[in-house]
Amino acid sequence: MLVIISWLLGFSIILIHIIKTAKLHFCGPNIIDHLFCDIVPLLDLSCSETFIIHLVIYVMGIPTVLIPAMIIIVTYAYIVFAVLRIPSSIGRQKAFSTCSSHLIVVSIFYWTIFSVYVVPTKGLTLSISKVLSLLYTVFTPFINPIIYSLRNKDIKKAVKETFRKSGMNVPN
Numbered sequence: 001m002l003v004i005i006s007w008l009l010g011f012s013i014i015l016i017h018i019i020k021t022a023k024l025h026f027c028g029p030n031i032i033d034h035l036f037c038d039i040v041p042l043l044d045l046s047c048s049e050t051f052i053i054h055l056v057i058y059v060m061g062i063p064t065v066l067i068p069a070m071i072i073i074v075t076y077a078y079i080v081f082a083v084l085r086i087p088s089s090i091g092r093q094k095a096f097s098t099c100s101s102h103l104i105v106v107s108i109f110y111w112t113i114f115s116v117y118v119v120p121t122k123g124l125t126l127s128i129s130k131v132l133s134l135l136y137t138v139f140t141p142f143i144n145p146i147i148y149s150l151r152n153k154d155i156k157k158a159v160k161e162t163f164r165k166s167g168m169n170v171p172n
Helices: 002-022 039-044 051-084 089-117 126-149 153-165
Strands: none
Touching: 002 039, 002 051, 039 051, 051 089, 089 126
16 A cells, blocks of 8 residues: 555656646757756756746655655654663664664665755755765665675675685775
8 A cells, every 4th residue: 555655646746747847848958967857957948937847846845855754764763762672782783783774875865865856956056966866866776785785794705705816805
């Protein structure tokens, strides 16, 4: 049920952007100075009035970003309270170690996406916007499997063995 709701909400929000953007008139350059075809740089190319679409982006974007972020924050609060109840300090350390890598990846994703779509773009240069977009579209999905696979002892052993064979010193 949660998956179906997520898909329906995602499609309905995007459908609003698609319908509004399809009604715009474009004149002049047709090259988007960005890493991918994102809605905000696309709106910059329009000759039409885009205030309503920007308003829709912020009105729809804030809950779209904040609601999942709040759910994650509340979930982590429950996790922290549960971990603090673990009697063994080694158990607490292992639990926090596991959670910290996930929290770092989620934090990078949400802070960059929040700063690109929710924070007004007046203080954001195009270069900063491109770097932030690169962080949430490329870096987060790239680093996610690395972080989680390096937690696996077999993967660690294979990586160390590969480095040793190549002649590089790897600390334990």
